[in-house]
Amino acid sequence: MSYHWNWSVFLAQVPSGGTTYLGWMLSGLATTLALSLSAWLIALAVGSLMGVLRTVPGRWLSGIAALYVELFRNIPLLVQLFIWYFVLPEILPTGIGNAYKAINPMLQQFTAAMICLGLFTGARVCEQVRSGIDSLPRGQKYAGLALGFSLPQTYRHVLLPMAFRIIVPPLTSEFLNIFKNSAVASTIGLLELAAEGRQLVDYTAQPYESFIAVTLTFMMLNALVMVLMHRVEGRTRVPGYIGGGS
Amino acid sequence: MYEFDWSSIPGALPFLWAGMKTTLEITALAVAVGIVWGTLLAIMRMSGIRLLSWFAAGYVNLFRSIPLVMVLLWFFLIVPALMESVFSIPRTSDTRLASAMVAFALFEAAYYAEIIRAGIQSVHKGQMGAALALGMSYGQAMRLVVLPQAFRNMVPLLLTQGIILFQDTSLVYVSSLADFFGAAYKVGDRDGRLVELLLFAGAVYFLICFSASLLVKRFQKKVIA
Amino acid sequence: MKSRRLFAAALVCSFVSCPILAQELGGTLKKIKDSNTIALGHRESSIPFSYYDDKQQVVGYSQELMLKVVDAVKADLKLLNLQIKLTPVTSQNRIPLVQNGTVDIECGSTTNNAERQKQVAFSDTIFVIGTRLLVKKSSGIGDFADLAGKNVVTTAGTTSERLIRKLNEDRKMGMNIISAKDHGEAFLTLETGRAAAFMMDDALLAGEMAKARHPADWVIVGTPQSREAYGCMMRKDDPAFKKLVDGALARVMASGEAERIYKKWFMSPIPPKGLNLNFPMSEDVAQIFKHPNDRAFE
Numbered sequence: 037m038s039y040h041w042n043w044s045v046f047l048a049q050v051p052s053g054g055t056t057y058l059g060w061m062l063s064g065l066a067t068t069l070a071l072s073l074s075a076w077l078i079a080l081a082v083g084s085l086m087g088v089l090r091t092v093p094g095r096w097l098s099g100i101a102a103l104y105v106e107l108f109r110n111i112p113l114l115v116q117l118f119i120w121y122f123v124l125p126e127i128l129p130t131g132i133g134n135a136y137k138a139i140n141p142m143l144q145q146f147t148a149a150m151i152c153l154g155l156f157t158g159a160r161v162c163e164q165v166r167s168g169i170d171s172l173p174r175g176q177k178y179a180g181l182a183l184g185f186s187l188p189q190t191y192r193h194v195l196l197p198m199a200f201r202i203i204v205p206p207l208t209s210e211f212l213n214i215f216k217n218s219a220v221a222s223t224i225g226l227l228e229l230a231a232e233g234r235q236l237v238d239y240t241a242q243p244y245e246s247f248i249a250v251t252l253t254f255m256m257l258n259a260l261v262m263v264l265m266h267r268v269e270g271r272t273r274v275p276g277y278i279g280g281g282s
Numbered sequence: 283m284y285e286f287d288w289s290s291i292p293g294a295l296p297f298l299w300a301g302m303k304t305t306l307e308i309t310a311l312a313v314a315v316g317i318v319w320g321t322l323l324a325i326m327r328m329s330g331i332r333l334l335s336w337f338a339a340g341y342v343n344l345f346r347s348i349p350l351v352m353v354l355l356w357f358f359l360i361v362p363a364l365m366e367s368v369f370s371i372p373r374t375s376d377t378r379l380a381s382a383m384v385a386f387a388l389f390e391a392a393y394y395a396e397i398i399r400a401g402i403q404s405v406h407k408g409q410m411g412a413a414l415a416l417g418m419s420y421g422q423a424m425r426l427v428v429l430p431q432a433f434r435n436m437v438p439l440l441l442t443q444g445i446i447l448f449q450d451t452s453l454v455y456v457s458s459l460a461d462f463f464g465a466a467y468k469v470g471d472r473d474g475r476l477v478e479l480l481l482f483a484g485a486v487y488f489l490i491c492f493s494a495s496l497l498v499k500r501f502q503k504k505v506i507a
Numbered sequence: 508m509k510s511r512r513l514f515a516a517a518l519v520c521s522f523v524s525c526p527i528l529a530q531e532l533g534g535t536l537k538k539i540k541d542s543n544t545i546a547l548g549h550r551e552s553s554i555p556f557s558y559y560d561d562k563q564q565v566v567g568y569s570q571e572l573m574l575k576v577v578d579a580v581k582a583d584l585k586l587l588n589l590q591i592k593l594t595p596v597t598s599q600n601r602i603p604l605v606q607n608g609t610v611d612i613e614c615g616s617t618t619n620n621a622e623r624q625k626q627v628a629f630s631d632t633i634f635v636i637g638t639r640l641l642v643k644k645s646s647g648i649g650d651f652a653d654l655a656g657k658n659v660v661t662t663a664g665t666t667s668e669r670l671i672r673k674l675n676e677d678r679k680m681g682m683n684i685i686s687a688k689d690h691g692e693a694f695l696t697l698e699t700g701r702a703a704a705f706m707m708d709d710a711l712l713a714g715e716m717a718k719a720r721h722p723a724d725w726v727i728v729g730t731p732q733s734r735e736a737y738g739c740m741m742r743k744d745d746p747a748f749k750k751l752v753d754g755a756l757a758r759v760m761a762s763g764e765a766e767r768i769y770k771k772w773f774m775s776p777i778p779p780k781g782l783n784l785n786f787p788m789s790e791d792v793a794q795i796f797k798h799p800n801d802r803a804f805e
Contacts, residue, residue: 039606039626040625040626051669051672051673052669052672052673052675052676053673053676054676056312071466078441082648084463092507096414106492106495107510108490109445109491109495110445110487110490110492111449111484111487111491112449112450112452112480112484112486112487113449113461114452114453114463115452115463115480115483115484115487116484118480119475119480119481119484121693122476122699123284123477123480124480125699126284126699127284128437134700137699137700137701139660139684140683141683141702144681144701147398151699163442163477167439171371171404191327205396205400206400209346209396210345212347213792215349216347216349216350217349218452219349219351219352220351222688223688223692224688224692225663225685225686225688225692227686230349230351230352231686232662234599234663234664234687235663235664237602237664238598238599238663238664238665238668239601239622239669240622241602241623241625241626242626243599243600243602243603244603246357247352247355249315250352251348251352251356254347254348255347255348257347258343258346258347258348259347262347273475284699285720287720293561294561299561355600358600359600359604359607377609378594400676412543442563451759456597456599456600457600458551458594458595458596458600468552468559469553470691470693471551471689471690472551472552472554472558472559472692472718472779473779473780474625474694474695474698474715474718474719476691476692476695477695
């Protein structure tokens with residue numbers, strides 16, 4: 037027995053015509069990028085807001101944020117995605133559920149995956165933002181308040197700029213994670229990169245070419261993001277911490 | 283409105299429990315190996331010895347750049363062949379659990395390494411300087427001064443990563459290994475009751491992970507106090 | 508940066524060498540004899556071909572035929588205590604697992620086609636399906652022409668997926684095609700009203716229908732868009748093993764045993780819920796029982 041290598045498979049026409057297998061992979065890559073970036077925007081916005089709420093004195097506000105984090109952090113992404121896509125439309129009022137199910141299926145899959153991935157990652161971003169703020173010496177907050185800043189002003193001008201700089205490395209990590217986690221969206225039928233790879237295996241019976249192509253594409257994507265974030269990290273490093281300064 | 287039918291769950295409980303045991307086994311091993319190997323990687327990366335830090339950086343970046351699903355898939359297809367050629371273990375033994383464990387341990391080490399590196403970096407530079415000035419060697423300073431403080435800072439993060447890992451084990455479905463999620467999915471698929479079984483799985487994961495994160499928080503307070 | 512690239516290259520190479528490693532294996536029969544073990548691949552929820560019953564035992568039509576093959580191997584190699592190792596496979600990993608030796612033979616619901624024949628060998632056909640539609644009785648859908656402008660679900664990676672996409676392009680039907688990860692998800696998509704029809708192998712549709720909350724609400728309709736031959740999958744270029752497998756299947760088919768197994772899984776109540784698929788034997792299946800062969804239909 038031997039494996040029949042065939043790298044030219046990517047240039048072959050797909051059975052339904054109109055494009056090549058490479059075309060499929062590229063359109064999968066485009067979906068992966070669109071999904072990851074839009075989910076990241078949701079994650080950053082929701083995560084930052086909730087992260088700030090977790091550190092403010094009001095019990096109610098921090099309680100809401102804590103509930104959000106616990107709920108979204110303690111259920112596997114795979115299960116959450118399934119709940120967003122399959123379960124939620126069934127438990128919503130019938131009218132709304134049916135209206136959602138009536139839109140284009142691709143769009144349904146994409147929005148479910150985007151919201152799911154965004155809120156899932158947002159919970160993690162929230163914890164990073166909170167730990168960033170908590171890691172600052174308490175004196176910074178008091179200094180801000182003593183200077184006559186209001187609490188929101190203290191956050192805006194003193195705490196957040198410092199906290200965000202400290203949490204750039206873990207945020208980079210979450211940013212990278214979102215690309216990889218987007219592969220989970222293939223489980224509800226969204227044709228992103230991993231799903232197109234799987235499709236190629238099913239259609240051509242050439243698993244290794246497909247696995248290698250998908251793996252390498254993710255690695256390149258990752259390298260690109262890392263180079264980018266490395267620059268950001270370099271610029272935002274706080275002098276005086278190990279690894280910082282210089 | 284959806285017609286829920288939970289009748290599949292009681293009969294499936296022994297199978298689900300067996301799946302939970304598999305999940306716990308994989309998690310425990312991956313956390314243990316991951317922290318040890320991750321610490322070594324973090325130290326290598328910051329050692330200033332070029333070859334070591336390149337290796338560590340390459341390792342961490344490689345594993346962090348590939349989705350876990352793909353890593354599991356690769357290991358599932360490759361580890362059996364490797365085990366056979368290196369340890370001459372016959373291919374007929376069930377290697378799915380072993381390959382999942384190896385994959386998770388090596389994969390998680392890359393993440394632990396980053397947490398630990400950040401932990402070490404969070405210790406003020408002056409600490410290392412002071413320890414060296416007191417006449418300690420680099421290794422002593424790391425072991426006696428920097429690492430204890432770093433670990434104290436990052437214990438909550440390390441434990442939280444353990445909870446994430448516990449959830450990530452659900453991805454072993456690519457190798458058809460029946461972990462807790464896989465077992466729930468299989469029962470749901472067989473009986474046409476996927477929605478019920480997945481909601482049930484979600485609730486169980488939530489209860490376990492939420493309790494665990496409460497414990498982490500309590501522990502965190504103790505350490506800080 | 509350079510070392511990172513080198514490391515990546517080394518890693519990829521180690522991946523690539525993997526399938527080649529397996530080449531050094533002798534024939535499958537020698538492997539079975541040396542290890543006193545035969546490694547069987549099975550599906551987990553391909554009702555009624557190969558799936559877990561409520562005691563998590565693998566059962567089904569294809570599974571029973573595969574066990575007949577095991578009996579033949581036992582007799583041929585004179586291994587009375589031959590050990591059986593069961594490995595569940597998915598549609599994504601079944602080919603690599605047969606190639607790398609984890610699985611010696613897989614009988615489930617695998618279609619024999621030209622592309623797969625480049626990678627693996629197939630036994631004589633064990634079943635023939637037609638690709639049709641599962642719809643709600645009240646939907647008024649009678650054939651493929653009624654699907655224009657509707658949502659249609661199918662399982663990713665199947666022939667049905669290709670056929671329906673092609674149909675959509677050729678006849679400009681304006682269907683939205685949803686590719687679900689597995690049959691269970693595809694049926695859920697249909698059951699929750701997201702799709703008007705589920706296109707798949709008719710025997711598998713009958714299996715999914717049996718799992719429904721109200722099996723009587725559903726019906727299988729439409730002119731078959733293709734016929735497909737299911738076969739057992741083995742490693743390529745191993746004529747001795749293939750001959751043994753085909754011989755065993757031919758004996759079972761000639762003796763009427765295969766027909767009994769058919770009735771057991773398609774015309775009688777089956778686990779886990781005791782439902783009867785009521786799926787009478789097609790002319791195609793009757794023909795392959797009469798004249799066993801390993802031809803693909805495509």
